[in-house]
Each structure stands twice: as structure tokens, then as C-alpha cells.
Amino acid sequence: MVEYESYKSSFYDWLGKIPSHWEEKFLEQTASEKCDKNIGNTVTQVLSLSYGEIKKKGDLNKGLIARDLSTYQIIAPGNIVMRLTDLQNDHKSLRTGLVKDDGIITAAYLCLAPRISSEYLHYLLHAYDVKKVFYGMGGGVRQSIGFKDIRHMYIPVPPRAEQDQIVRFLDWKVSEINKLIGIRRQEIQELEELKRSRIGSIIMGQFQTQKKKSDISWVEAIPLSWKEKPLIQYAYERCIKNDGMLEDNLLSLSYGKVIDKDINTTDGLLPASFESYQIVEPGNIILRLTDLQNDHKSLRTGLVTQRGIITSAYTCLETRGDILPEFLQLELHVADLCKVFYGMGGGVRQSIGFKDIKRMLIAIPPLSEQHRILDLIHGIDAPTDKQKEQYLNIINELEELKKVIISDVVTGKIDVRNITVPKYKHVDDIVDDDLENNEETETDREEA
Template structure:
């Protein structure tokens, strides 16, 4: 058992007795090399705590007026995102470059005085970030931080050989954990694709593959069972607008990943309205449609179904089926339309918004009452089964990430000897 000492630094606690402490500014200097004349075109970004390549010709995301304002960085440089510390306390804010490239000058880039310092220093700053050390250090409206303040952060500093040994250990272990996380994430995507294919297949073709089919005359549907009808969405539901005046309802709901879920009305994170009295009161079986920003966001699921009374932002369109028994099948039909990207291209205005007045003409498949219920029952059961499998994978990912964070902290503070 190695001898430990109190570091005198709150986030570190005890460290090995023979270890030193160094301020970050004693180990690295800030580097600013503007990309004037476009001397470099290898675009890099800081994403999930890793410095990764991006396509400089891509048109998605925020784009600068010119990449000449970006900084040229090199292998072993450490990138720090010190912006918006007040509002975003989830992002990983430290990355390490492994190649030459350019990165936004909104980030702080520092260059270790010796390249051999780079890996351990990155892990130490990453551990500090995981302990939420940067939060509360910032200044200004959006709580920004400069290297002039951050350079005084105290880091543990073993001898050369031990630093390399710890960095080698963490490189190997983190890579192993990252591979396991990636495998679980791929599995989740496969489950989601399987779920989407089932919803689309059953909503458009039914449960019995042996029935006669007919051309629906609707592009997104293709062939449907011969005895099925078609209905416009507006023949099945009406828009409902019930303002929450006088705060008659406090059960806050939101549309997230295609599900209408409860939110804490007293939470302070995320965008908050001036008043929840502007929200709409909705009830069980209502269908919620997010028709905003169709131009820029083509990934979000835009249809959800309420299972309880509550309030939801009036930026969403809420419709109430003419008969509660229509609700589940209509939700799945609109969800299938959404999965086929049907809403995109329908919108108008700068941000491509859509109104119920246009959406109500969408044609949906419409079996008889009994068959609609059978299909909804089947999809409820199947989707719930897949959602449980996805949740199990997500729990594994959360455990792996927590283990990785614990491993990094214990190794760079010497609490785990490697």
C-alpha cells in the first residue's frame, strides 16, 4: 500500500506522497495561430471529449464566415471549451489533438511545454472536468473562462516514468471501454431500425400478409390491404387549444424522442417560458406534433401521444381524435409518416414551420375498428419489448461511462496504482 498525503486541493484529495503538484500554466502555454490564407483545411471539432475530424465542405451545423479565423493546432495540443459554463453543465470540455488541423478560435488551445506531458495532462484536466471543476470559475453573461484564469488549476504530477505508465494504462482501458460502448450503441441503433421497420410494415400492410392488396395511390403508403380505407388526418381529429390560464394545471409534459413525458415544472435547466399560462392543456389520447424547424432538424421524432392530462408548449400542435378509440392507431400512422420523413418539405417560412391547416390533409391508412385495435395492441407490445431492450443497453452504457470516469480519476490522482 503506497503512502498517501493530503494534496491540499479539494478536487484531488489524497495523492501519493512522492507526487508533486503543478499549475496547468507551468506545464503548457496557450497557442494562437490564425489560419490566414487557408494554410490548413483539415477541420477538427471537439465532440464528446474527443478532437475529431469534420468535413470542411459539409453544410450542416453552424458555419463561420471564414475558416481563416480558426486556429491551427497540432498533435499533442489540448483543446478546452470554456464557453457557456452557466447553461451547459453536461458537455465534456477537454480534448487532445492527435493530428494537425484547424479548430474554432472560440476554444482555448494550449501546447504542453514538452510533448511527453500531453497525455497525462489531458487525463488530469479531463478528470478535473468530470468533477465539474470548471463550473463556477467563469465570468460574464454566459460564464466564459480564459486561460489566464484556468492556468492556475492545480494538477497532480508524478515522475516521468509513472506519468507514461498511467497514460498507457488509461489509453488501453479507455479504448477498451469505448469499444464496448460503441458496440452497445450500434446495438441500440439496430433495435431502433427494427422498431421503425415493424411500425412502418404493420401500419401500411397489416398483420396478415396473405390478404389481397391494392395500390393506395399515396406515395408513402404504396400498397395497402384491399379492404382498408384512406382517411385524411383532419377527418379523424381536430386541433385543440386550451391555454393554461390561471395555472389550472401544473403537470408539465414535453415531447422527447417521440414520447410525451413528464418534466419537473420547478426545474431550472433548459429553455423556460416567461409563464406556463401560455402552455396548452392536453389530455389522454391527444396527439402532439412538433412542426417547428423542419428545415434544419431532420432527425427528431415529431409525433407523440399523451397518456395523461398536463400542459405542453403551445409551439407544438395538439390534436384530439374525434373518438378516443382512434388515438393509438392514428398515433402509429402519423409516426410511420414521420419515419418516412413525410413532414419535411411541407413547411413554410424561414424555419419551415407547418400548421394543422396543411397537415390535416395527410392521407392515412384506415382499417376497420377491430383491426385497428389489434394492430395497436400488437405495436404496443412489440414497441414496449424493443424499448425495454434499448433501456437495458442504455443502462450498460451508463455503467461503462461511470466506470471509465472513476478509472480516470483514480489513476490520475494515484488512488489506483498502475
């Protein structure tokens, strides 16, 4: 890559030098704040900022949607939306999004109407976000800032023709990197699907030759020595409220795993008090039997590995009798993959509970065989997870490369004026819907 012929010092030390012919301007000289309220609910297309992308919110019954859409602000293509709230919880620095569709979005976000190339300004603000510029403005207990806090922030501004060339170059390079990321994500998905298929076959005894016809709806036959009994004979519902805040180890069901969640974060769907949450113990099984029509990849079950609290909107099971918690959780996971719970919530019925599933039949092998089956499954998990980790490392490296290229080009470290951009297929950033679809919904919070 080629550098510019000459440079000059910029206003910020972290920014370093910028090309001599570039200007430095206040943000308010390049964009104005826009806040057009949706008075009278005239616009109903809700948009959301997710992982740096502005996208349409299809289901207004899912997620954090206000009852009155008149509180939202109207946004239009070319606007830039910035999430300048919850600054201490910045994670991957994806606080800016370029609007591509007409719609409305929460008024908690800052909307800018650019006076220069909106695409260039978006790339630049994304680079500032990666450099934690906004994070630094919200130090101490100050979690949120607004336009008044950033309007006198200096930004480098090249001539308009150069802005357009920078956008063409970055759109090309980002698309090429996104294409590689997409390939790796597809490989991860294929690995997961293969693992789920093999685990499902093993957990239901399909590897055995001597089988009998099954009365279970999602499996045709089971081994001769296995028993079929209602779920209630091997598990009961447990719901111990966190009265008096006995526990503060917050857990969450995500990607089919029960994981830690920061109880102090203000990001996401968290209640004012966690006393309504339920206490769970290692070996408990969590089922998310809410929002059944939004089932996507069927990751509604998880095994608890540590004591903590989780929303009471979820069903918590404790096993009894001769069944291993991990075995039962995996069998319920197979039922989930076969859309068993989804089918119980047909029509307008979005949620079910233990009373709806307690009579469902499950297949139970002898205890010694359960141990052998779990050993087989653990043997599948290890190499698959190792390969998945390698792919994830590659994805992380590509994401970092994308950030570096964007930052270097929009801050003038690299001169792209004379680079010919070839024909290419545009590829958007990959938005990971799994995370959204497996986190708590507004309904979960209300039911808790």
C-alpha cells in the same frame, strides 16, 4: 493493479495522496490560455465540443453557428478546449475535449495550449471535471468561469516519460471499454429497428390476409375494411401562443418522444422569452417538419402526454373524428420512416408545414380495431424496452468504470509504469448524434 511504493499528501483533500516523486504545479505552469481570433474569416472549418469530443461541424446551417465566423477562435491539434459556462447544468461532466483537427470553435470556450503532454493533461482535466471541481468554482448565481479562476488550480504532474506511459495505458483501456459500449449500442439499435419494423407492419395492417391496393405512396395494400382519407379530415393544426406566460412547463421533442426540459437552464437553444412558444395538451401530435435534409433516423413525430409549451416552429395537430391520437401519431411515424416528409422538402426547401401535408392520405381502421392494434403494439414495446434498459444499464456501468480507471491512473492511485500495452484497435468515445439531431436547431428557434 499495483500501487506506487510511496506517497505524499496532495494540496487537495479530495485528491488524497499522490506518488512521492510527482510534482504539484499550478495549471498555468503546465498550460497557457490561447485565444487566436479568426480575423478576416480565414478559417472556415467549424468544430464543436460534443459529449467530450471535438468534432467537425459539417452543416453550417444547422445548430448554433454565428453569422460572422471572425468571432470564433482558431484551435489546432494538441489544444484542449474547456466549456466552463453554464456550470449548474453539468449533467455528465463532459466539459473538456482534445483537439485533433485544425479549425475554429466558439470563443465562449476556453482554449489551452499545454506545456506538458496534452493527452495526459486532457485525461487529468477530465478527471477533475468528473469530480465536479469546476462546478464548485461556479457556486451561487455564478454560472461561468475563465482561465483566471483556474490558473492557480493545483494539478499532479508526473515525469514526462511517465505521462506518456499513462497516456498509452489509458488509450488502450478506454478503447477496450469503448469497444464494449459500441457492441451494446449496436444491440440497442438492432432492437429499435426490429421494433420499428414490427410496429410499422402492424399499424399499417400488414398482418391481415385480406387486403386491397392502396393509393398511399408508402404502402402497397391495406385491409379491406380500412378507409383512405386525407389527413385534414382526421386532424387540424393547433397553435395557441403562450401569451402572458400562461404555461412554463417546457417540453422538447427528442428521440421521437415529447419530454420535459428544464426551463431555467442556459444550456442549448432557448429563447429570451417563451411567450412565442405554443401551448400543447395531452393527445396532441407534434411534428418537426424543419431541417428536412438532416433527417437521420426519422424521429420527427411525438405524442404529447402532458400540458406544456413547445417551440412554435413545430407543427401541432389535434385529432378529430373516429381516430385515436396514438394511432395517428404512429401512422405518421411510419410515414416519417418511409421518408415521406423528407421527400416534400427536396432541393433547397428545408421546411414544410401543415398546408403541405394536410392532403396526404392516411389509412384508418374502425375505432375498435385501432384499440386492438395499439394493444398489440404495447405488447411489443414492453419486452423491447426492458431489454433496452438492461443494455443501457450495462453502458452506464462501463462509462463509470472508464471514469474510475482514468481518475485512478492520472492521480497516481495505480502504477502503470511497468504494464506492457499490447497492440489494439483504437476506438473513440461514442458520441451520441441522435440527441443532437433531434433537438431544436437554430432555425427552429428563429422560426418560433
